[in-house]
Amino acid sequence: QTIGASIARFDDNFLTVMRNGMVEYADGLDGVELQVEDATDDVAKQLDQINNFIASGVDAIIVNAVDTSATQAMTAAAEAAGIPLVYVNRQPINVDDLPDNQAFVASNEIESGTLAAFEACKMARAEGLAGGASAYILMGQLSNQAAVQRTKDVDDVIGMDMCNFISIIDRQTANWSRDEAQDLMTNWMSSGEPFDIVFANNDEMAIGAIQAMKANGMSMDDVIVVGVDATQDALVAMQAGDLDATVFQDAFGQGEGSVDAALALARGEDVDQKVYIPFQLVTPANLDEYIDRN
Amino acid sequence: MAQQSDGIGGLKYDKSKKAWPNEFNIFIALILIVAIFEALGQILPYMNGQSFLFDTQDRFDTIFNEARLRIIILQVAIIGIISLGVTQVIISGGIDLSSGPLVAATAMIVMSFAQTELVNGNPNPKAVFGPWAFDLPIIVPIIVGLAFGAMIGAINGTFIAFTRIPPFIATLGMFLICRGIAQWWTRGQPVSFPTEAYAWIGSGMMPVIWFILLAILCHVLLRYTVYGKHTYAIGSNEDAARMSGINVKRHKVLVYMIASMLAAFAAIVLSSKNLTAQSGMGLFYELFAIAMAVIGGISLTGGRGSIIGTVLGAMVFGVIQSGFTYVKLDAYFQLMAMGAIIIGAVVLDQWRQQRAASRS
């Protein structure tokens, strides 16, 4: 059986882990051939890739949507060709009216930003900052949904009574990149304004901020830095006491789950149309459970 | 055309040795690439003798794999439309880097004017404006989009023509500005759920139809009208064009406006096809639009090139992309192979041109 998969972006660390999960799992199965394409963060290209899969006559398609609001056209294309489709990792906008031979295996993006931001809020309280704390937000690519959502999560958390002692000094984009986050953090620090918390939309940017702060001679005990993804590098940074919290999502498991679902649909079997995979908060306390998982 | 009349002073001219059009080279390259994929299908063991272009599984009425033929053109139709405008800009001696982000900005704006009121019976969750903007006639978003494109093109052209800054810089600046507009419009939120009428514009094979119609139009413009002649003249020698009494400044503004309007139209088709607009759309479209034109034989120093070439250049991209999926090439190698093929196609073209030039 042939499965075609279109992944939003190969350059993304988290999605790479998920992709590897899919590939390794498919390699282990007999007679299953998995073809993975890179949609390079381009909605239109993703739709074209699906059409190419259809032209090649694959048995099932897995989509990691670039833009979850662009899933209608993909659903329609696959439905017209009668080929099963599985959405993975990102919840499609038309999740409630997927046709029978389509399904999704994903997490609810709202959780990730909220978990991290709320943990930062609790830590700040614990450190006695409840009288007032200031923070920076490092945003991912502004055109990316996860970035928009995770930033909004932070806003929602500090809008809660319990956390409204936190004020945001500034929010800027570092495009998911460690390098840009380093430069941005250094720029912020050059203004001399004191701050207590750094919210980063992903771990890479959190690490960049940490590197910049260290280069500037700041002690990492004085700032709370949180990210999302629980990448290897982030967990190592947490081991070293630099990163305070991140959020784990079972990338490998999602990859495997999506392949299973696709195979089942291709065989015409019934599957759960919605499989939610929860996010999990990672702090130094439970770090050891996750160190080898992503 | 009478043959004798093209020489003057009684010089002999051997008509039989007429150089063939450059477009022919790229056409050969295209055939070659198709043949290679077809052959790979036979050679590679894991392909099980599947055919690239032909219908080996009896899925279609004709002998061709119609799904393949359709997707080959469909997937390049939109960048192809952009490329038609880029072709004109390059022939005039300029370059347009702003088309990719312009697509994103236009799509965002246009989609806001193409919202439907009810989605599956529920109120539209993505509406950008108030209820007044629901279910507007399809002409409204189209006019808004083309007007926006015309405006951006006019700004590009005005800066380039009147302040004489390099087109690369003017349009790179516009690149950033348009990306900014696209993100700012809804603060990065995608806009979905267009009206049915709007969804029709990019549905099915409509993008291909638009591409073909616009290609014919642009071809006529460039080859048979004063507009086209002046575009070539300016790209060939701007000073000469000026000294010959062409209003170079006004003409440049016009060229950039047309290019940007084509990009804006591409944005309309794209957002309609995908049923969504997203601020990250159109990434690298400007590069691929330029690459299509160059593969089609355009000269980046201006004065040479044709729409036919650009259309063939677009087809090359379409075939490559489909072919890669067909032979199940690893995504990493796809990038590398695409790079190699782009270089190879142009090398072939150059090589034939040089041979043609030195032919006895």
Place this chain on the structure above:
Amino acid sequence: MAQQSDGIGGLKYDKSKKAWPNEFNIFIALILIVAIFEALGQILPYMNGQSFLFDTQDRFDTIFNEARLRIIILQVAIIGIISLGVTQVIISGGIDLSSGPLVAATAMIVMSFAQTELVNGNPNPKAVFGPWAFDLPIIVPIIVGLAFGAMIGAINGTFIAFTRIPPFIATLGMFLICRGIAQWWTRGQPVSFPTEAYAWIGSGMMPVIWFILLAILCHVLLRYTVYGKHTYAIGSNEDAARMSGINVKRHKVLVYMIASMLAAFAAIVLSSKNLTAQSGMGLFYELFAIAMAVIGGISLTGGRGSIIGTVLGAMVFGVIQSGFTYVKLDAYFQLMAMGAIIIGAVVLDQWRQQRAASRS
């Protein structure tokens, strides 16, 4: 230099009217931009009278906000190094689009040879090769990186010089190839945890030191050596250069090799600064490197430009980036403002040049 001796045939030449160097214009633009930010700090109410360049909080020994001065240069040092090479390519009449992906590919490869054995006392989880590649002397990754850069540059140059394909296409192809290599090397996995020696290369202000040293070197090369003269000559009129007996092909290969080696070195500094290499690194670096050179007064048609200009062009970018953070401009507007400033700086430059040319 004796003044009389520059004329021949007894013609009068009024030395006092000597046109000032083009670099001066961009320097003025730089000052202007700094002044605007400084003024905004005073005007905008939420800025509380903070200063852009000066130390209003007595944090430093001098009157300057030294942290700001450092980051202004630090954040452009790496693209600046790439831009030094791009400058030479453009002067020679070419263009190099491959530098961004080349940075990514080189960083991935180099980092694999710079792995440390133990991370926080645990075994390195990211090692690409076996134990033999742990804790290699720092010279190994550097040589591997420069050799890789030289190879890519040689391929670019060879295609451009010998098959005469447009540099835009050759390097666009290489763009895709390098991006492919970067992703394929570890199937997209980032590579982190370099040795301490390697981490030193890009630590603290080291990137700035490299940038300055290389800028001086390139300036000397371009202005005072045969290499530089031939680079300008080829860019000015390739046919003339060939007819004058310059080995144009060999020279082009050399220029692209130097440019790619500079980009490869930038990749080394970047990965060391970030302590990681990722396949998505260097996104848009090629565009920004070109933009720096153009803001610095280079002509994209070749034959004109200078390293001093490029360095000033890089500074403009540094000031803009820092300035935006300083005035807390919304991210959406940052893009738009950056676009506007790039256009504005070059308009200013053009305007001054034209005034200088028509000065009485």
Place this chain on the structure above:
Amino acid sequence: MGDIILETRDLTKHYGGVHALEGADFILRKGEHVAIMGDNGAGKSTFVRQITGVEQRTRGEVIFDGHPVHFDGPLDARKAGIEAVFQTLALADHLDVPDNLFLGREKTFMNWLGPFRFLDYKGMRQDTLDALQKTGVKIPNIRNTIQNMSGGQRQCVAIARTASFHSKLTIMDEPTAALGVQETAQVENIIRTLKEQGEPLILISHNMRQVMDLVDRIVVFRRGRIVANLNRDETDGQDVVAYITGAKTQPEYDVEGVT
């Protein structure tokens, strides 16, 4: 006054420190043919560029057909009725001969289409053949691009372009420099025809025989200044050369500092 077609007063052009043209007072009457001579770099082409608006002058006045003019570019000058063959020829390298000949004033139809009106290729080709015939040039295929033409063929195209259209004033900057013996003779015939039709002409040339044959008056430039204004009938080749080389200067032009 009414018979003066072109007058310049104190026309001056400096390029940075290079004083290419300095205080040129020049008069051309209707129907008159005047030659401008002078060493290389004397400022002859610069003079033409100021009149036709290719460059903006440093100071001075240009009065054309009774009105002070300040052309923004050659487009304006041509609209006002000045046709010029520039020394750099101003041809579009990638276009063919008819395209170049009609550049900027194409024959068209369906003119209501504005800038998108259609080209009348056939009509232009025929007219091109006629116009080129007059210059005596030989061209194997006028559909070849200009970049593939020999030096003389290019020059003939530029001349044909100017000669094909009526104008109030024609300026030719070294039109026969690259021409062969036959073609030169033909172009000189074209100039004689202009004379007969009463169209005024400014001819820049280094060819003494040609100048003596064709024009009414000779103006000599030296180091950016006019140094002599000679009637053809009252002078001879040797005399003109003396002015060109600086052996002589007419008293009325003898400004201090000019040697």
Place this chain on the structure above:
Amino acid sequence: MGDIILETRDLTKHYGGVHALEGADFILRKGEHVAIMGDNGAGKSTFVRQITGVEQRTRGEVIFDGHPVHFDGPLDARKAGIEAVFQTLALADHLDVPDNLFLGREKTFMNWLGPFRFLDYKGMRQDTLDALQKTGVKIPNIRNTIQNMSGGQRQCVAIARTASFHSKLTIMDEPTAALGVQETAQVENIIRTLKEQGEPLILISHNMRQVMDLVDRIVVFRRGRIVANLNRDETDGQDVVAYITGAKTQPEYDVEGVT
């Protein structure tokens, strides 16, 4: 044989359907100065381009200094000892006069640096002034870029470049076309000096007086073919013009189909 410096046999060049040069058999002896004349588009420049390797010939042989040669480009030709002034001049517009004069053979020091050896700006400037002096041209500032020079100034730079270096054969394609009276005289002096030094020369020119003054022999091209080979002493201007225009053709060159 030993006294022949250049010989071409059946040298032919077609551009697509344009037969620009057809079966040219040409001989140049050591120390001899030969002029090539012919109408515009007769194939003179094409002939030069085939010899110097600027283009690759369609067929035929070139024998230089006793050896058949097939230059890949002008670089090769120059290395073999052929210096040429091309009709298109081949100057780098954005460089100044000394840079252009020494392009490809700069004076340098620290030569062990290979391609990165240092330029001797001072030495080159001095030599430039000396070389230009010989052409008699006036240039206000040699540090100005070539694009700012007048037509004649550019041509003088190209000539000075060729004349400054010794060679086995010098080829000049219409070297005085854009030059003034004085400069032309100077360049003719340069050519006479070459003659005295015994350096052979091929001179393309449309100027009959010049040709008659300077050369030993005249070869006439017409429509891509050689139609006459005349000793200067046995011919006169009228005779040459007759060959150029096609009124006469030497019997040994009378091929069927050429009129």
